[in-house]
Amino acid sequence: MTDWIANHPELVIAVVKIALLLFIFLTAIAYVVWFERKVIAHIQARWGPYRVGPHGLLQPLADGVKFLFKEDIIPANVNSRFLFLLAPFLAVTLALLAVAVIPFGPEFEIFGTTTGFYIADINIALLFVLGVTSLTVYSVALAGWSSNSKYPLLGALRSTAQMVSYELALTLSVIGVLLLAGSLSLREIVEQQSGRLWGVLPNWYIFPQFVAFICFFISSIAETNRAPFDLAEAETELVAGFHTEYSSMKFAMFFLAEYAHIFTASFLATVLFFGGWQSPFPETPFWQWTLYLPAAAAALLGLYFLLDTFRHPHSTLHRGLITLVGIALLGVGAGLALVPPVLLLVQGPFWFVLKTVAFLFVFVWIRATLPRFRYDQLMAFGWKFLLPLAVLNIIATSLLLVWQAN
Amino acid sequence: MGADVILFFFFGGLAVLGALSLVIQRHPIHSALSLILVMASLAVLYLLLGAEFIAAIQIIVYAGAIMVLFVFVIMLLNAGEEEQTNLSRVTRYIGLPVATALLAEMGWLLYRAWPGDVGVVPDRLVGRTSAVGHMLFKEYVLPFELTSVVILIAIIGAIVLAKKEL
Numbered sequence: 348m349t350d351w352i353a354n355h356p357e358l359v360i361a362v363v364k365i366a367l368l369l370f371i372f373l374t375a376i377a378y379v380v381w382f383e384r385k386v387i388a389h390i391q392a393r394w395g396p397y398r399v400g401p402h403g404l405l406q407p408l409a410d411g412v413k414f415l416f417k418e419d420i421i422p423a424n425v426n427s428r429f430l431f432l433l434a435p436f437l438a439v440t441l442a443l444l445a446v447a448v449i450p451f452g453p454e455f456e457i458f459g460t461t462t463g464f465y466i467a468d469i470n471i472a473l474l475f476v477l478g479v480t481s482l483t484v485y486s487v488a489l490a491g492w493s494s495n496s497k498y499p500l501l502g503a504l505r506s507t508a509q510m511v512s513y514e515l516a517l518t519l520s521v522i523g524v525l526l527l528a529g530s531l532s533l534r535e536i537v538e539q540q541s542g543r544l545w546g547v548l549p550n551w552y553i554f555p556q557f558v559a560f561i562c563f564f565i566s567s568i569a570e571t572n573r574a575p576f577d578l579a580e581a582e583t584e585l586v587a588g589f590h591t592e593y594s595s596m597k598f599a600m601f602f603l604a605e606y607a608h609i610f611t612a613s614f615l616a617t618v619l620f621f622g623g624w625q626s627p628f629p630e631t632p633f634w635q636w637t638l639y640l641p642a643a644a645a646a647l648l649g650l651y652f653l654l655d656t657f658r659h660p661h662s663t664l665h666r667g668l669i670t671l672v673g674i675a676l677l678g679v680g681a682g683l684a685l686v687p688p689v690l691l692l693v694q695g696p697f698w699f700v701l702k703t704v705a706f707l708f709v710f711v712w713i714r715a716t717l718p719r720f721r722y723d724q725l726m727a728f729g730w731k732f733l734l735p736l737a738v739l740n741i742i743a744t745s746l747l748l749v750w751q752a753n
Numbered sequence: 754m755g756a757d758v759i760l761f762f763f764f765g766g767l768a769v770l771g772a773l774s775l776v777i778q779r780h781p782i783h784s785a786l787s788l789i790l791v792m793a794s795l796a797v798l799y800l801l802l803g804a805e806f807i808a809a810i811q812i813i814v815y816a817g818a819i820m821v822l823f824v825f826v827i828m829l830l831n832a833g834e835e836e837q838t839n840l841s842r843v844t845r846y847i848g849l850p851v852a853t854a855l856l857a858e859m860g861w862l863l864y865r866a867w868p869g870d871v872g873v874v875p876d877r878l879v880g881r882t883s884a885v886g887h888m889l890f891k892e893y894v895l896p897f898e899l900t901s902v903v904i905l906i907a908i909i910g911a912i913v914l915a916k917k918e919l
Contacts, residue, residue: 478813478817485789723905
């Protein structure tokens with residue numbers, strides 16, 4: 348057994364990476380819920396979660412415990428017990444599966460082998476993500492149908508129709524990027540976006556493929572069933588849509604899957620249009636000051652926490668927690684600045700996470716700003732505007748490529 | 754026995770089980786889900802043969818689009834369990850001979866292929882997306898375009914038929 352493990356170091360690394368990524372990703376999902384509540388609250392001039400932990404930072408933990416201890420109800424008249432239980436599991440599995448091929452950073456060397464900030468780098472990574480997201484329709488459809496109740500069924504029908512319609516626009520909008528990159532591997536697509544455009548701008552696909560990006564982003568909001576396209580769970584009409592009959596952890600699993608999809612959409616936008624892990628700054632002639640930005644960011648965040656100790660009326664416990672976190676962040680910043688190999692290692696993930704957080708913010712911002720579409724408007728917008736726009740973008744991009752080649 | 758052989762037998766068995774379940778299940782939704790299982794297992798088999806693009810398309814088109822429509826329609830009609838009818842006379846008299854002939858043919862093909870014991874060696878480059886694209890748009894461009902015209906006609910036909918009923 349030990350021999351076998353020694354002969355297959357890549358397997359051990361893969362298992363460690365999967366465990367690590369799952370831990371980080373699930374924690375991040377819990378905190379993006381906090382992030383969303385906080386941002387929406389501030390947009391609406393409220394405080395948002397504030398009681399559990401400093402700035403409500405322990406709120407996700409409290410929510411998780413609450414979900415665990417709620418009574419787990421299976422309605423007596425479900426169409427199929429098996430499918431009713433299968434739906435939430437399917438939702439979570441598919442939502443987590445898509446993250447396996449996302450490259451969070453470049454390749455690096457560790458323990459004598461080359462590995463990267465991704466679980467798998469496959470030739471058809473983009474098709475893999477699209478395929479997995481196309482299967483998520485089933486979790487919604489099965490949940491709605493097996494509940495044997497009118498609101499979930501109507502919600503599921505709406506949601507399915509919407510997801511199938513916008514999937515077309517989503518897939519077609521990506522083709523423009525594929526034409527430019529000439530590869531379906533997400534790692535290669537990111538690597539193609541290195542360098543400079545006209546010597547100033549970063550060579551990201553957002554600039555040549557701006558139309559595709561608009562198309563992609565709108566369709567991915569619709570794909571994730573988020574406002575203003577959240578008709579599937581329009582609470583004034585359908586209670587909660589397809590997951591009305593679900594309670595406790597099963598409801599939490601749908602919740603988790605929904606936020607995982609928002610993450611996947613942000614990851615894809617970052618990878619396809621915003622250069623993935625690439626830094627937006629060019630290489631400077633003598634002192635590469637941009638390399639120290641992650642350290643500076645950690646240190647500044649630490650300072651903010653320390654300053655915060657005096658600003659708000661915290662309890663003694665909260666004050667102690669904030670001080671500890673602040674000191675820890677300052678330490679991380681100092682450590683990064685002083686140990687160059689680690690500083691180089693975190694460059695990729697730092698920029699990737701920063702871009703992803705920006706997209707998450709836009710997702711939340713849109714939800715807090717725009718009112719919900721009417722259902723016929725939603726369908727007309729998808730089929731009569733986004734789809735033709737995506738097709739036009741493909742034609743224009745291919746014509747341009749042919750013209751350049753000749 | 755390599756990992757690919759284990760995977761082949763596992764997913765091959767899963768595909769056969771799914772196909773059996775598709776026929777045996779009484780409820781249309783369960784049948785449709787069994788068909789999805791068959792398609793997903795077939796995608797894994799394609800992957801084992803090195804046809805990565807075909808595998809992805811199998812999932813996206815068949816499991817992700819066509820079967821969604823099936824499930825959608827079943828849900829909309831709210832179809833219940835199938836009722837058992839008396840088997841039609843055609844199936845009673847022709848079904849068994851045809852099935853036997855088909856099984857015999859498959860058995861013969863298997864028997865002929867057996868002694869060689871050399872499986873198809875998958876060509877990793879043929880299954881690549883670019884290779885499939887080159888074949889579709891260079892060697893087989895006429896059949897490919899003709900198929901698309903046929904599909905276009907079918908779509909227009911479907912719209913015309915649906916409009917009449919509206």
